[in-house]
Amino acid sequence: MKYYLLAGEASGDLHGSNLMKALFKEDPKADIRFWGGDLMQAVGGTLVTHYKERAFMGFSEVVMNLGKIFKFIAQCKKDIEAFKPDALIFIDNSGFNLRIAKWAKPKGFHTHYYISPQVWASRAGRVKTIKATIDHMYVVLPFVEDFYKQYDYPVHFVGHPLIDAIAGREQVIPATFKTENGLDERPIIALLPGSRKQEINKMLSVMLSVVSDFPEYQFVIAGAPSQDSSFYSSFLTEKNVKLISNKTYDLLSLSSAALVTSGTATLETALFKVPQVVCYKGSAISYQIAKRIITLNYISLVNLISDKEVVKELIQGDLNPKNLKKELRHILDEYQRAALFLDYYDLEQKLGGKGASEKTATLIIQSLKKPN
Numbered sequence: 001m002k003y004y005l006l007a008g009e010a011s012g013d014l015h016g017s018n019l020m021k022a023l024f025k026e027d028p029k030a031d032i033r034f035w036g037g038d039l040m041q042a043v044g045g046t047l048v049t050h051y052k053e054r055a056f057m058g059f060s061e062v063v064m065n066l067g068k069i070f071k072f073i074a075q076c077k078k079d080i081e082a083f084k085p086d087a088l089i090f091i092d093n094s095g096f097n098l099r100i101a102k103w104a105k106p107k108g109f110h111t112h113y114y115i116s117p118q119v120w121a122s123r124a125g126r127v128k129t130i131k132a133t134i135d136h137m138y139v140v141l142p143f144v145e146d147f148y149k150q151y152d153y154p155v156h157f158v159g160h161p162l163i164d165a166i167a168g169r170e171q172v173i174p175a176t177f178k179t180e181n182g183l184d185e186r187p188i189i190a191l192l193p194g195s196r197k198q199e200i201n202k203m204l205s206v207m208l209s210v211v212s213d214f215p216e217y218q219f220v221i222a223g224a225p226s227q228d229s230s231f232y233s234s235f236l237t238e239k240n241v242k243l244i245s246n247k248t249y250d251l252l253s254l255s256s257a258a259l260v261t262s263g264t265a266t267l268e269t270a271l272f273k274v275p276q277v278v279c280y281k282g283s284a285i286s287y288q289i290a291k292r293i294i295t296l297n298y299i300s301l302v303n304l305i306s307d308k309e310v311v312k313e314l315i316q317g318d319l320n321p322k323n324l325k326k327e328l329r330h331i332l333d334e335y336q337r338a339a340l341f342l343d344y345y346d347l348e349q350k351l352g353g354k355g356a357s358e359k360t361a362t363l364i365i366q367s368l369k370k371p372n
Contacts (some may be wrong), residue, residue: 001027001368004085005034006076006100008051008093010195010226011264012115013037015161015357016091019114020045022361033083035076038225048079052226073099080104086368087112090134094118098126101133112136112364116155120147127151136367138360141305142350158359159352162264165249166271167354172250181244186218187256189328191241192248192269194261195224197231202281204235207259209321210328211238217256222248257331259324266300266311270344275331277324278302278313305350310343 003023007016017039023030024044032045041047049072077100080088088109090097094117105111113134119126120143130137130153137155139145145157178184193203204221211219223232223245232243244251248265252258252272260269262280269276278300298304302311312327314320330336 001029001086001365002031002033002083003087003089003364004080004083005032005036005040005089005091006093006097007034007036007040007091008096010037010051010224012091012093013039013051013225014165015115016040017043018161018165018357019089019091019360022357023364025358026361026365033079033085049075069096072096076100077103080109081107086110087364089114089364091115092117094126098129098133102129105133105135110135110368112138112367114138114360115140115161116144116148120144127153136363138363140351140356141301142352143305143307156360156363157352158363159354159356160267161356162268162271163348163351164354164357166268169249172253174254177250177254181220181247182242183218183220186216188251188254189214189217189219190248190251190255190258190260190269190274191219191221192258192260192265193221194263194265195226197227199261200224200227200231203261203279204232206281206319206321206324207279208235208238208241210259210325211240213325214328215240218242220244220251220255222251257328259328262299262313264301266302267305270302270311270347273341273344275337275340276302276311277327277331278311279319279324280313280315281319302347306343306347310340310347 005016007013013036016034016036020032020040020043033048034040034045035049036047037051088104089112090101092115098117101111111134116137116139117126138158139155140158140160142157145155148155191207193200193207219241221232221241221243223229223243225246229243229245236243252269252274255274258269258274258276260266260276260278262278266276266278280299298313299315300311300313303309314323
């Protein structure tokens, strides 16, 4: 059968690649065409457009690039029509994907959505669009299944794919990793400033402001796969800071603490049992708009899933050197770390165990075998 996947950022590329592996396992003759990244390309199939070309962050940034976005939408529609997939599979990235879904469903394409848009966080009115345009929804967070029940829209809770991605990685030898990457014997504090240039520029300078206050630690920036190493050169003025690109999981497995930009990385950090401070700072316009439409008590997935403040969130004006230094010292305290590990364990139990990609692939293929 023919599958067309649409992923729009680094996390979507990761989850898309694992879903593709599962589809090929279930359907060895699968013909897969996709919008994604390097990880999906490494699995096989045909890459149409890399997500790096479409990495726009925040409301104002999207508005500034509307011309490019509309060109991508037109290109995508044309390519889907030419390919004629049996299953059209959207992965997160709602701004782009729901536009394609509105067009695709009336044309008779079978639509699947893996990792729900964050309608549970803002603009719940989009549920009406989802119900009208998405045949099958696969959610990876337990509270999202409950959210959709309010709207009489049945979904499949498949567990979180990060559990598989982390469990399936090769173990790191600490001494070897440190030697290969020019690190010394001091404990590591990881800096995860995001994957897009706009957010990295806003986040990383603040994160680096605390480096001189912790000389007993070495700070390591987790370079995003979407950015060249040269992009980070202007941030590497501190002697106590290193850059390691495309090895975030290896880095987290050896880190004592982390400063993390809000997003999927907060959940990844928690699953590695690393104490963290969650950071977020957007443009003034984007932040003011977000304040008016987001209805949640928290911004990090860790706190949302736990339904309490497990990790500290420093947002917009609260994200400053003074607060960041205070909170980092707090999570480096051994008593606080022990309490946090217990919360992290409870969090993992709520995520539904292993096999999210395999469950989703099986459900997609089963749905295609059913008579219309």
